[in-house]
Amino acid sequence: MDFSEMNHQGEIRDSLDRILVEHCVPENLKNFDAAFKHDAELMSFLASQGYLGLGIHEKYGGSGENLYDLGILFEKLGFHAAPLSLIGCLAEVAQTIQKFSEHESHQALIASILKGDIHTSAILEPLNQDPENPLTRAEIAGDKLTITGTKYLSELASISKSLLVSANSDEGVLLVLVDKEHANVSELTTTANTPAFKVDFDGVSIDRSAIIHAQGRGLEALKYLLQTSMVMRSYLALGITEKMTALIAAYTSEREQFGRVIGSFQAVSHRAADCFIDLECLRLVSQQAAINLNTNHDCENDALVAKIWAGNACHRISYSAQHLHGGMGVDKDYVLWRYCLLAKECELINGSASQNIDRLGLNITANQ
Amino acid sequence: MGEMLIQLSPKQAKLKEELQEYFEGLITPDLQAELRDPEHFEGGGPEFKKAMRTMGADGWIGLSWKKELGGKNLSPMEQYIFVETVMRTGFPFPFLTTESVGPMIAEHGSDWAKEEVATKILKGELFFGIGYSEPNSGTDLASLQTKAIRNREGYLINGQKMWTSLANFSDYIWLAARTDFEAKNHKGISMFIVPTNDPGFSMTAINTLGDVRTNATFYDNIHVPESHLVGQPNEGWSLITSQLNLERLALVNHGPVEELYKNVLSLAQSTKINDNQYLIDLTWVQHNFAQVYSGIEALKLICWKQTWIMESGRLNMAEASVAKVYGSEFFIEAYRLLMEIMGELSLLKNDSELSILNAKLERMYRTASILTFGGGTNEVQRDIIAMAGLLMPRTR
Ligand SMILES: Cc1cc2nc3c(=O)[nH]c(=O)nc-3n(C[C@H](O)[C@H](O)[C@H](O)COP(=O)(O)OP(=O)(O)OC[C@H]3O[C@@H](n4cnc5c(N)ncnc54)[C@H](O)[C@@H]3O)c2cc1C
Numbered sequence: 001m002d003f004s005e006m007n008h009q010g011e012i013r014d015s016l017d018r019i020l021v022e023h024c025v026p027e028n029l030k031n032f033d034a035a036f037k038h039d040a041e042l043m044s045f046l047a048s049q050g051y052l053g054l055g056i057h058e059k060y061g062g063s064g065e066n067l068y069d070l071g072i073l074f075e076k077l078g079f080h081a082a083p084l085s086l087i088g089c090l091a092e093v094a095q096t097i098q099k100f101s102e103h104e105s106h107q108a109l110i111a112s113i114l115k116g117d118i119h120t121s122a123i124l125e126p127l128n129q130d131p132e133n134p135l136t137r138a139e140i141a142g143d144k145l146t147i148t149g150t151k152y153l154s155e156l157a158s159i160s161k162s163l164l165v166s167a168n169s170d171e172g173v174l175l176v177l178v179d180k181e182h183a184n185v186s187e188l189t190t191t192a193n194t195p196a197f198k199v200d201f202d203g204v205s206i207d208r209s210a211i212i213h214a215q216g217r218g219l220e221a222l223k224y225l226l227q228t229s230m231v232m233r234s235y236l237a238l239g240i241t242e243k244m245t246a247l248i249a250a251y252t253s254e255r256e257q258f259g260r261v262i263g264s265f266q267a268v269s270h271r272a273a274d275c276f277i278d279l280e281c282l283r284l285v286s287q288q289a290a291i292n293l294n295t296n297h298d299c300e301n302d303a304l305v306a307k308i309w310a311g312n313a314c315h316r317i318s319y320s321a322q323h324l325h326g327g328m329g330v331d332k333d334y335v336l337w338r339y340c341l342l343a344k345e346c347e348l349i350n351g352s353a354s355q356n357i358d359r360l361g362l363n364i365t366a367n368q
Numbered sequence: 369m370g371e372m373l374i375q376l377s378p379k380q381a382k383l384k385e386e387l388q389e390y391f392e393g394l395i396t397p398d399l400q401a402e403l404r405d406p407e408h409f410e411g412g413g414p415e416f417k418k419a420m421r422t423m424g425a426d427g428w429i430g431l432s433w434k435k436e437l438g439g440k441n442l443s444p445m446e447q448y449i450f451v452e453t454v455m456r457t458g459f460p461f462p463f464l465t466t467e468s469v470g471p472m473i474a475e476h477g478s479d480w481a482k483e484e485v486a487t488k489i490l491k492g493e494l495f496f497g498i499g500y501s502e503p504n505s506g507t508d509l510a511s512l513q514t515k516a517i518r519n520r521e522g523y524l525i526n527g528q529k530m531w532t533s534l535a536n537f538s539d540y541i542w543l544a545a546r547t548d549f550e551a552k553n554h555k556g557i558s559m560f561i562v563p564t565n566d567p568g569f570s571m572t573a574i575n576t577l578g579d580v581r582t583n584a585t586f587y588d589n590i591h592v593p594e595s596h597l598v599g600q601p602n603e604g605w606s607l608i609t610s611q612l613n614l615e616r617l618a619l620v621n622h623g624p625v626e627e628l629y630k631n632v633l634s635l636a637q638s639t640k641i642n643d644n645q646y647l648i649d650l651t652w653v654q655h656n657f658a659q660v661y662s663g664i665e666a667l668k669l670i671c672w673k674q675t676w677i678m679e680s681g682r683l684n685m686a687e688a689s690v691a692k693v694y695g696s697e698f699f700i701e702a703y704r705l706l707m708e709i710m711g712e713l714s715l716l717k718n719d720s721e722l723s724i725l726n727a728k729l730e731r732m733y734r735t736a737s738i739l740t741f742g743g744g745t746n747e748v749q750r751d752i753i754a755m756a757g758l759l760m761p762r763t764r
Contacts, residue, residue, distance in 0.1 A: 126713065126722055127641050129650065135642075152722065153712055189720040191730055198721060257508040266763075267747040319700050322577075322737035326506050326745070327531050330577040330738060337577040344707075344733070345715055352708035358652035 008063075012072050016051065020080035026335060032083040033338075037193045038156060039083040047116030052090065057098060060110045065098065067228065067290040071235040078239025078346075081338045085194050088120035088155040089113060091232035092225050093164045096175065099297060100213040100221040106177060109162065120160040122151035122183070122199045123225065129355070131166070131226055132219065136201065138167035138174050143208045145169070145176065147201040153349065157185045157197035164212070165201070166222050173218040175225070176210045192341035220297065227303035230350045231293060234286040237310035237346040241282065244321040244339050245275045252324055268324060275320050278313040285309045304351075304360040311353030314343035374669070376449070383446055387453040390428070394419055395457055403458065404718065404726065406579045411460040412495075412537030419459070424492030432467045432614070437474040438490050444614065444678035448671065452623035458728075462534065463618055465489060465496040468611045469542045473561070476607065478595035481561060485540070497535035499543040499562070499585060500608065502528060507745045509544075510554035510605065514587060516545035518601075522593040523547075525562060532585040535571050538564055541585065548602045559604040561596045562587065578735030612744070613688040617675065619743050620695025622668040625702050628732060629660050631725050632706045647709065656705040663698045670694060686757030689749035696739035696746065703733040 023042050032039065046052055055070030056062025063069060070090065077084055094113050097106050109119055125135050136149025147167055157163065163178050184200040213221040249272060252263035262268050286309075289302040318340045322329040329336045351359070376384065399415040402408050408416060423429050431450055433439020442450065447467070454461045466489055474486040488494040505512040514527025525545055535541060541562045548556030562569065568590035571583040599607050636647040636657075647653055670691045677684050707714040707729055718727035740746050754760040 124712070127639060127647070127711075129641050129711075186721060188722060189717040190715045191717060191734070192715070256504070257506060258511075265747060267750065315704055319737055319740075323740045323746070326741045327501070327738070332575040332577065340577060341734075348707065348712050348715060352711060354652045354656055354705070354708045355711070358650070 009069060009072060012051075012054065012069060013076065016073065016076040017079075019045070019049070020076055020082055024080040024082050029081060029083065029335075029338065033193060033332075037083045037085070037195050038159065042082065043084060044116045046084075047114065050114075052116065053114050055090075056094060056110060056114065060098070060107065061114050062110075065294070067095070067231065067293050068287065070095070071232060071286065071290045074232045074235040075239040075242070078236040078342065079243045081240075081243070081335070081342060085155040085196075087229055087232050087236070089118050089160075091228050092121040092123065093119050095228050096164065096221055096225040097212055099224060100175075100217060102214065103209065103212065105209075106212050109177070112161070118156050118160045119162045119164070119177075120154055120156050121225070122154040122157065122163045122165045122178075123222075123229075124153045124349075125150060126152050132173070132222060134166045134168050134173065136165065136167040138169040138176060140169055140171060140208070145174075145206050145208055145210065147176065147178065147204045147206065149201050151199040151201075152188065153196045154185075154199045155197075156195050157183070157199050158187065158195070163199065164225075166225075171215070171218070173222050175212050175218055175221050176206070177212055178204060178206060178210060182206065190345065192338075192345045194345060223300065224293075224297045226350070227289075227293060227298070227300060230303040230307040231286060231289040233346055233350050234282065234289065234306040234310040237314050237343065238279070238282050238286055240339050240342050240346060241275070241279055241313045241317040244317050244336065244343070245272070245279055247336055247339075248272050248275060248321050248324050251328065255326075255328075262324070271320050271324060275317045278309075278316055282306075282309045282313040301360060301363055304356045304363070307350055308353045308356045308360065311347045311351075311356070314347040315353075318343040374672070376445075380445060380449055384449050384453060387450060390426070391453060391457045391459065394422060395459060399459075403460065407581070409460065409580055410534060411462060412534070416460070417492075420462075420492035422492070424490060429466050429492055430470060430490045433471045433474055433490075437471065438487070439471065439474075444675045445672075447614070448617065448621065448675045451618045451621050455621055455623040456627040458624075462495060464498055464615070465494075465534075465538075465542075467618075468615060469496050469498070472559075472607050472610070473598055476599040477561075478597070480595040481598060485561060494540070495534060495538045496540050496542045497532045497538040497564075497583070497585070499529040499532050499535075499541040501531045503530045506530075507741070507748060509608070510557070512544055512546060512557065514543070514545045515549075516547050516558060516560060516592075518547065522591060522595075523560065523597065525560065525568075525587045525590040525592060527587050529585045529587070531574070531582045532571065533580070533582040535564065535583045535585050536573070536581060540564060541569075543587070544604055544608060547604075551602065554605040556602055557604040557608070558601050559598045559607050560592055561598060562590060562592060566590045576738075578731065578738070580735060613674075613678070613683060616688055616692040616743050617671060619739055620667065620671065620691050620699075622664055622671055622695075624732070625660075625667070625699055626664050628706060628729065629657075629664060629702070632709060632729065633657060635724060636709055653709050656709050660702045660705050663702055667691075667695055667698055686753050689744075689752045690757070692743060693746045693749045693753070696736075696743075699739065700733075700736045703729065703736055707733060 053062035054073050055067050057065045094110055128135050139146040160180050165176050165178050167174050182204040186198050188196045190196050252268055255262050285306045289306040292299040292302050328334050402413040402415040430439035431442040431447055435441045470489040473481050502512050516523040516525045543560045543562045544557055546556050547558040568588040571585045574582045639647040641647050674687050674691050713724050714729045716723040751763050
């Protein structure tokens with residue numbers, strides 16, 4: 001057993017911190033509070049420095065297939081509240097294609113992502129509780145597929161070149177790459193101002209070669225995509241809650257009431273300590289899930305555990321932070337509020353804790 | 369003593385019905401539209417002002433005021449029912465102005481204050497912002513530093529307040545200021561009525577997570593005549609704290625959360641998740657609803673019991689704090705459980721395609737946290753419970 005990080009991982013963390021601290025200053029974050037929340041400048045800088053290749057095989061110009069490395073990127077994006085929504089592109093699309101596609105044209109898309117282009121996913125459907133079983137249909141006729149259905153919460157769809165879509169067909173579940181131009185994309189407005197879109201496919205006809213995986217492996221690929229998404233979102237949650245906990249520690253060590261710093265009240269320090277405990281649990285279950293997904297493409301229970309902790313930690317730490325800050329916590333001139341909105345989003349996307357606990361309960365009690 | 373009875377009396381039930389009908393008439397579509405605008409969430413718009421005047425004319429302001437001051441002198445239970453019914457509608461009734469500041473001015477104010485201010489509050493024509501908190505005085509309110517210096521004509525006021533909500537559309541600030549600088553913290557505070565149209569008054573907006581606007585307010589050499597002092601000099605603290613239990617109870621009224629629970633329940637009952645199932649058919653969804661339901665039952669009973677205790681004129685420190693801590697923390701849990709049920713849909717804002725319940729769920733969770741530290745932070749309430757309820761030693 002060895003819980004230490006490899007040297008290069010500490011380096012990635014430090015250098016990302018240096019870049020993002022400088023870039024994600026409040027004045028810059030403010031620019032994205034109401035506008036389209038995508039920091040193109042930061043995106044191209046990360047691309048130029050090779051950070052978009054974290055977790056990507058060297059043959060595509062990446063730093064090596066390791067979800068743990070990619071997790072560090074999401075953790076840091078969360079920690080600095082970076083105006084970049086990249087789970088769809090970097091976790092879902094790039095990783096799934098890398099693992100499941102044998103097509104050169106699909107693999108070329110990974111190179112495009114590493115350059116800074118957006119290719120995103122369109123997986124979730126309004127009210128569909130079971131994303132492994134999409135309501136979107138792909139009718140197969142000879143060499144052609146016709147896709148019909150509605151997806152939502154597709155990140156950055158408006159500036160995405162292509163969309164990786166899940167659909168059911170007579171051959172089971174398929175993952176298909178569709179050119180963005182074939183879809184109707186409309187923007188949704190969310191509390192955290194995340195660039196999320198509704199995507200309609202109205203009988204879109206495409207070539208069969210758009211299916212990214214070998215015949216019969218669609219469900220396996222989709223499961224992998226969903227699990228990678230859950231785990232990377234847990235890393236995002238980790239960064240967000242780490243930052244909120246750091247803000248609690250700093251603020252309560254300075255703010256005075258009744259002639260003493262509020263952090264010296266035992267109730268306050270204990271509540272902060274509870275955040276630290278939640279954080280440590282979230283960190284460990286996220287790390288375990290990422291490491292296991294590296295070698296085994298189906299680790300649903302690990303992913304569920306990580307996402308359950310992410311949901312609980314986001315909720316508890318967010319409200320502890322707001323409470324311990326008093327009025328300052330909700331003032332939009334201070335930084336905390338952005339993290340509160342991001343935390344709620346992380347908590348609910350990829351299944352809430354209650355929903356995932358239900359699913360985990362079914363999994364672990366099933367008779368083999 | 370008779371047998372225990374845990375339900376509204378016929379008279380109280382009738383009041384509730386009457387109020388429900390009244391508000392259905394009062395809250396027009398125009399008013400509803402105005403209240404959806406973030407600028408006017410908390411009132412202040414023309415439709416809101418019109419509704420307040422109507423309520424004044426119809427005798428629905430001043431319920432807690434004594435009869436001889438022009439009020440209705442409703443019992444605590446009747447007041448609770450009033451608060452409950454108003455809050456269910458979402459109408460931002462300015463309880464603090466009308467039911468806390470108003471009766472204090474009517475009772476302890478100068479002749480000018482009684483005639484010019486109290487009567488207009490009753491008519492729904494005047495609004496107040498509450499000027500208690502300061503940058504360095506929040507929970508430790510008694511340490512406040514805004515000064516009112518006595519001179520021949522009255523008082524000269526200087527200082528800064530923080531989080532002065534509603535100041536942006538208020539006529540006056542109900543201001544706590546220090547008048548004795550030698551006395552122990554809470555013994556040197558007096559209460560003033562400060563006009564917001566004074567040239568020495570200014571403010572800057574503070575925007576919050578819940579999109580609710582509040583303000584930093586500044587008092588620069590504002591001179592007020594003696595008639596603007598309410599109560600005796602240096603005895604302001606007892607005015608600030610006199611209504612605290614009723615105010616705390618109003619904060620955690622079970623009406624709004626029960627209303628939200630019902631809204632989400634009926635939405636989930638009518639929402640299909642596939643060809644054979646409704647959202648409500650999922651076991652975990654049923655569990656979440658059951659948790660919210662059982663939490664609301666306890667909250668309702670705590671509030672009713674506390675109100676019933678007040679009916680007999682007694683005051684129970686520990687139980688008022690129980691209501692405040694439990695209620696404010698339960699709201700946060702309840703909103704979470706209900707948001708989980710609607711999943712990501714509950715993240716969508718009101719103007720978004722696919723949004724649900726006018727995004728009420730989403731907005732309520734964003735404003736929930738302020739109750740755990742506002743109205744006396746929960747740590748201090750827990751200290752009170754341990755001391756007054758369990759007779760434990762005072763925490764240091
Ligand atoms: C949206 C909004 C509207 C408001 N409207 C008004 C208004 O209209 N008028 C007005 O006067 N005020 C208003 N307030 C201010 C509100 O009353 C204060 O926020 C509240 O009193 C807490 O003070 P604070 O924010 O300075 O927090 P602090 O006093 O700094 O407290 C922060 C935290 O420190 C801890 N703490 C403090 N003291 C203790 C202790 N003794 N023991 C243990 N822990 C402790 C608690 O965790 C507490 O939550 C408003 C605030 C907000 C956010």
